[in-house]
Amino acid sequence: METVQFRQMKDGTKEEYLFLTKHEDEYAKGLPDRILEALKNLENTLSGYQVSRLGHSLQSATRAEADGADEEMIVAALIHDLGDDLAPHNHSQYAASILRPYVRPEVTWIINQHGLFQNVYYAHFLGGDPNEREYLKDHPWYQACVDFCEKWDQSSFDPDYPTKPLSHFEPLVRKIFSRTAFDPKYVGEQTMGKSAVDIAMSGTSE
Ligand SMILES: [Fe+2]
Ligand SMILES: [Fe+2]
Secondary structure (H helix, E strand, O other): OOOOOOOHHHOHHHHHHHHHHHHHHHHHHHHHHHHHHHHHHHHOOOOOOOHHHHHHHHHEEEEEEEEOOOOOHHHHHHOOOEEEEEEEEOOHHHHHHHHHHOHHHHHHHHHHHHHHHHHHHOHHHHOOOOHHHHOOOOOOHHHHHHHHHHHHOOOOOOOOOOOOOOHHHHHHHHHHHOOOOOOOHHOOOOOOOOOHHHHHOOOOOO
C-alpha cells in the first residue's frame, strides 16, 4: 500500500489505519530535529530586545541549568517561547502542548501559565492587570511558576550573559522528545484525551 484508498475518514479500513499509524510513528521520530529547527528560526522572530528570541531561549535554559534545574525543566525553559511566530497571542499554550506528552504535569503547567505570570513585570504599563495571576495563588505549582519567571524568563534578556549555544542543549532535546509519548513513567496517569492535566492546565484545580 502506498496510500490509503479512502477519501473520507469514515470509509477507512482497519488495515488502512494501521498503515497510517506506522507513518505517523515514523514521522514523530523526527520531532527532535523539527524542534531544533524551530528554535533556530527564533533567531528571526520578534525584534526590539537586546537579544534575539533564540538568544533569550538559550539564556533561559542556561540559567535553569546553572541553578540545578532538572532536565525536563531545562528543556521547557529552552522551548517556552517557541510559539512566538505561529501563536503570538497564546504562545504559552503552544509550548505547553509540545511538552505535555513528554514531561511531568508540573512542567507543562508552568509553561502553560508563564505568559500570564510574566504580566507582573509590565502589564501595568499597558493598561492591564499585572496581578491577574493571583487567582491561581493557591495552586500547588503557583510558586514554581513565579520562580520560573523571576529566575529564568524575565531575567534572560542580557546580551552579556554567558549563554550556552544550541548545540549544548541538543542532546537533551533529543533525549526528552524521543521518549514514548504519554508514557506514565514521565507524565503520570493521563492520555491524549481528558485527564488530570487538562484540569490542571485550565488552572482551576488539580
Ligand atoms: Fe513567553
Ligand atoms: Fe520568555
